[in-house]
Amino acid sequence: MGIVVQKYGGSSLADAAAIKRVARRIVETKKQGNDVVVAVSAMGDTTDELLDLAGGVSPLPPAREMDMLLTAGERISMALVAMAIADLGYEARSFTGSQAGVITDSVHGKAKIIDVTPGRISSALEDGHIVIVAGFQGVSQDTKEITTLGRGGTDTTAVALAAALQADVCEIYTDVDGVFSADPRIVPAAHKLDKVSFEEMLELAASGAKILHLRCVEYGRRYNIPIHVRSSFSQLEGTWVVEDPTEGNTMEQAIIAGVAHDRSEAKITVVGVPDKVGEAARIFTALADAQINIDMIVQNVSAASTNLTDISFTLPGTDAQTAMATLQKLQDQVGFERLLFNDKVGKLSLVGAGMRSNPGITAQFFGALAEAGVNIDMISTSEIRISVVVAEDDVERAVRAAHTAFDLDASEVEAVVYGGTGR
């Protein structure tokens, strides 16, 4: 008997029937002798509906009030899940983020969890209750204001609760079977990963794999909480995200875990920046002050004749307008020539812990892209990841080429299980 933390997303809670199905699964876990704590997102389209309501009264609503509004969504779903559990004859108690002791900083709209004080949860568990917690939300430490963790934040709520309660596992229920070696909509032969390491999952999440919230994986790694990503529509095992995927395994771990891609970024080039100390710092300080997250940065070699250089960087497409406005205000100060903007770009990332001990990976990756006729615009690497920026139209071809080049295409047996070639 241990503590199991589960997370159900909006697509698993779309309507009354879905909520009842989730309640049955929760009760099953309780019946197996576990203490169960569940973090829930808002039902189906609730968050979008609330955003529409806000848009109807104000084009730019204050972030504090937006958090107050959006947190109503999880409040609704957690109460309904608790009711559905009660209807099955089990006692359930729902708690808001604040009641559950999810303490955050005070950045509305993308707060970070800084502590979890689960006193009320522990008491409820001691009383034999199933606990339902509103995901995605918390209360700020200093100002006692309601905050939200940003889209996908319920993953983080779940794993933070798991860490605070020293749970045995954090199960993330979703509408797919697990983490795949590539997006199955692009690569039909993509296969489900049985196990993946925290660091690989971090790189995949940071590179556009939307299945797990980045901060959730960071939390899991920091507190070493095994995360089990699985489908709420089946009983199949999903993907385990753990410290060491080779532990207890007789098979060798694959060199490459998977290929992630991201079409949501845009690229800005600052043309003709005087190549002297401090100019780049000035540009990126201004962008940081505007709360813009920069992804990849490339600086050209300065042209000897002019002593001018170009700086290109990628950033989330949603931040692009703010970034352009911020840079335009800076033009006189920095003295650059002009700005170029391109949102028809895509990023492709090859992730695998095996890269460390296999020096030929980069060459093989670039070779596969070249063979597929894909031009590389920017490159960035980490110890276990190679990312390239390519034209948006080339993304799908590039993902398929890389997936095949590294022998990631599912074997026929796996293809049957995961809906493949029709055998």
Place this chain on the structure above:
Amino acid sequence: MGIVVQKYGGSSLADAAAIKRVARRIVETKKQGNDVVVAVSAMGDTTDELLDLAGGVSPLPPAREMDMLLTAGERISMALVAMAIADLGYEARSFTGSQAGVITDSVHGKAKIIDVTPGRISSALEDGHIVIVAGFQGVSQDTKEITTLGRGGTDTTAVALAAALQADVCEIYTDVDGVFSADPRIVPAAHKLDKVSFEEMLELAASGAKILHLRCVEYGRRYNIPIHVRSSFSQLEGTWVVEDPTEGNTMEQAIIAGVAHDRSEAKITVVGVPDKVGEAARIFTALADAQINIDMIVQNVSAASTNLTDISFTLPGTDAQTAMATLQKLQDQVGFERLLFNDKVGKLSLVGAGMRSNPGITAQFFGALAEAGVNIDMISTSEIRISVVVAEDDVERAVRAAHTAFDLDASEVEAVVYGGTGR
């Protein structure tokens, strides 16, 4: 410059346009130099939609979770009102009942406010902010659980805040022009009351006039907070509910304030109860234990031959099923013969402080009903009220007859103002 508390109900907050109109009215009040605190209900049909959702997952949801669910409604509307105010260039802060310091007992679904500790509201007012508070909700003193005050509870929230903040006035905005001498849908000649006393308003509210929540009026009377009931769709003065309506008035106060009616009650008769000490107490103790509010009670004179009596009482129709079940269980203990049930009844109440000094009112009232051919089934009176139970089909005729008999029909001048005879 003083503190004005305003309350807006769901019909005043039906959609984005309505919320923006409410925001403009709030800002107008602020511009006049007042500190403004606003209690809001859930938007339009939100509460019904949430009840439907609950019904979809459980036929009998736990009251605690029902409160958790329903309180999402005010959370949504308060955030939207705050956003709409911000959009007009004014600073607004929304607070949940719990954040606003609305402390209640722990009876989920119909909690009573036992204290208001408005520290956060006062700080926000000192900072120059407009404060928006979620009506209808609070937090229980002992268990720190979220509670609701029952339907119409936002009226009570508003006047409780007004009392705690020592506000100058509590304005209750609604979709009608004020309190009328009778329901204008039944009596087209009904006129709006300019002023009415707390005790008259209490009797009217208790007798079925739905315009103000009973506990709201009790609170207003206890702390002597003038309540101004008015329309959110016009700038007209509405009805002032005050301690002494004759104060500063040159005109004499009307003897009768108005006629209220209520078709939501049912009548139960316990036939053949042994006429001995303690039998009636046993019946009503059992009903009280089942949380059923009894309204009127009539006990027949015992028949000398059998020493048996009949006890009739009225109660809210929604409680009737529980009451019948409770009494059936009691049959063997008490030894009564049988139960009669009738939900085709209506109650009619004549209310006016002038009754005290005008002994002929009862006779005149019963005479008017007799002339209209209305049979009286039960009678109950207070110092300033006479209520009768009649057949449901007779209610409208009885209301009109009483209204005319006491000269309450609007004069032609008033009829023009309040939508009358077309002059």
